[in-house]
Amino acid sequence: DAGITQSPRHKVTETGTPVTLRCHQTENHRYMYWYRQDPGHGLRLIHYSYGVKDTDKGEVSDGYSVSRSKTEDFLLTLESATSSQTSVYFCAIRRPSGERYFGPGTRLTVT
Amino acid sequence: DQQVKQNSPSLSVQEGRISILNCDYTNSMFDYFLWYKKYPAEGPTFLISISSIKDKNEDGRFTVFLNKSAKHLSLHIVPSQPGDSAVYFCAASAPTGNQFYFGTGTSLTVIP
Numbered sequence: 001d002a003g004i005t006q007s008p009r010h011k012v013t014e015t016g017t018p019v020t021l022r023c024h025q026t027e028n029h030r031y032m033y034w035y036r037q038d039p040g041h042g043l044r045l046i047h048y049s050y051g052v053k054d055t056d057k058g059e060v061s062d063g064y065s066v067s068r069s070k071t072e073d074f075l076l077t078l079e080s081a082t083s084s085q086t087s088v089y090f091c092a093i094r095r096p097s098g099e100r101y102f103g104p105g106t107r108l109t110v111t
Numbered sequence: 112d113q114q115v116k117q118n119s120p121s122l123s124v125q126e127g128r129i130s131i132l133n134c135d136y137t138n139s140m141f142d143y144f145l146w147y148k149k150y151p152a153e154g155p156t157f158l159i160s161i162s163s164i165k166d167k168n169e170d171g172r173f174t175v176f177l178n179k180s181a182k183h184l185s186l187h188i189v190p191s192q193p194g195d196s197a198v199y200f201c202a203a204s205a206p207t208g209n210q211f212y213f214g215t216g217t218s219l220t221v222i223p
Contacts (some may be wrong), residue, residue: 004154006185010151031209036201040215040217041209041215042214042215043155043200043202043213044118044213044215045210045211048209048210056209058210084114090154090155091123092154096145098160099145099157099160100157100206100211101157102147102154102155102156103154104152104154105152105153106152
């Protein structure tokens with residue numbers, strides 16, 4: 001078990017407010033990822049990190065920023081939330097064998 | 112543009128029978144393919160993978176088949192059990208880049 005926790009697990013926020021989602025891992029994996037899951041789209045990569053302070057964009061990065069100041073924590077920030085960012089957000093780490101191991105998810109609703 | 116496609120949103124199978132889930136991809140550079148299983152309110156869990164140097168990989172009741180010429184992979188579950196009821200995602204990646212591309216998922220229901 002890679003020991004990934006996400007917080008909060010559920011959040012309702014209003015359009016235009018900033019939101020930060022946290023991912024915490026306990027096994028010092030180098031690579032961490034943020035995905036969103038939406039009906040009809042599967043899982044799409046938002047941003048990923050390949051080390052402390054090293055991050056890069058995924059396929060749906062607009063409107064999102066990330067930060068990684070410690071190996072164990074990867075933060076996803078919505079600077080000004082919009083209704084199109086209502087989704088389920090999953091954090092993941094990359095295992096040595098290559099597959100992604102996912103956290104339990106955060107359900108975000110933007111009203 | 113969806114590079115990995117799962118054209119069947121749902122599938123129902125009787126317990127004990129075979130479940131076959133299909134996935135197509137468009138990028139010929141993909142060389143690593145995976146299947147994930149997802150229960151409601153949980154994160155996806157890794158099920159089985161296959162590299163492009165193989166055409167079949169088995170793990171217990173689960174077998175993944177890869178047809179590179181057709182850009183098609185399938186997951187066979189034999190025998191299907193009610194606990195297999197979940198959404199199944201296929202995913203693919205290329206040797207360059209650091210991204211997995213996921214399909215839209217197939218919801219499998221195994222009827223007792």
